Amino acid sequence: MSDPTWTSWDWTTVADVIAAVLLLTGCFFALVASIGVLRLPDLLSRMHAATKPQVLGLMLVVAGLGLRLREPWALGVLVLIVALQMATSVVASHMVGRAAFRAGQVREDLLVVDELSGREGLAGQREEPRGAP
Amino acid sequence: MTGLMTGVLVAGAVMLVVASALLLVRLVVGPTILDRSMALDVLVSVTVCAVALYAAQSDETFVLPVLLVLAGLGFVGSVAVARYASGADDVEAEREESS
Numbered sequence: 001m002s003d004p005t006w007t008s009w010d011w012t013t014v015a016d017v018i019a020a021v022l023l024l025t026g027c028f029f030a031l032v033a034s035i036g037v038l039r040l041p042d043l044l045s046r047m048h049a050a051t052k053p054q055v056l057g058l059m060l061v062v063a064g065l066g067l068r069l070r071e072p073w074a075l076g077v078l079v080l081i082v083a084l085q086m087a088t089s090v091v092a093s094h095m096v097g098r099a100a101f102r103a104g105q106v107r108e109d110l111l112v113v114d115e116l117s118g119r120e121g122l123a124g125q126r127e128e129p130r131g132a133p
Numbered sequence: 134m135t136g137l138m139t140g141v142l143v144a145g146a147v148m149l150v151v152a153s154a155l156l157l158v159r160l161v162v163g164p165t166i167l168d169r170s171m172a173l174d175v176l177v178s179v180t181v182c183a184v185a186l187y188a189a190q191s192d193e194t195f196v197l198p199v200l201l202v203l204a205g206l207g208f209v210g211s212v213a214v215a216r217y218a219s220g221a222d223d224v225e226a227e228r229e230e231s232s
Contacts, residue, residue, distance in 0.1 A: 020141045027145035034152035053178045068189040077197045088208035095215040
């Protein structure tokens, strides 16, 4: 960069600008995902849209916050937040999807591949033991 | 750098408010309880983004435990609703309403 204003920037300013970009990108992901949640036709495609702010948007926002705070213990807590979210959101999505499928609330005309309804034990009746995941 | 962060706060807050409004519409419209729980889960994520924006603007670190608790709370809510919705009695009525 030959621009003289760049030489007066220190790393604090650079980190703040990168943090601003990351925070705005994360908020934009949240906005796009909520549009998808409102407009998509059935539960499974809405869940597909809902995953973006839960994992990717949260990772971007937390990375921006870590670049802004720049404290070691805060970085530890932020890593813990992302790890917790990445571990739990997949389990929650799995349970919601299975519950929707078992209750017959999935629109079959929108499915391209349905490998679950042909399975043994699920073919005739969609009843499973209450403890099944 | 406070000027830049205040601008980021305002721009991000506008996006998050619009996102929350759209999610509230889905939360009211439904049509099933699983849709509502999923929209609520996304709303918790939007809240996490909003609290993180505040922390970035004000350079406060006392809200970090709040972020941690919110990240865990969305999971508990979704799993509890999905666990009990699988045996719900009003499934047929909800199905006819959506079709």
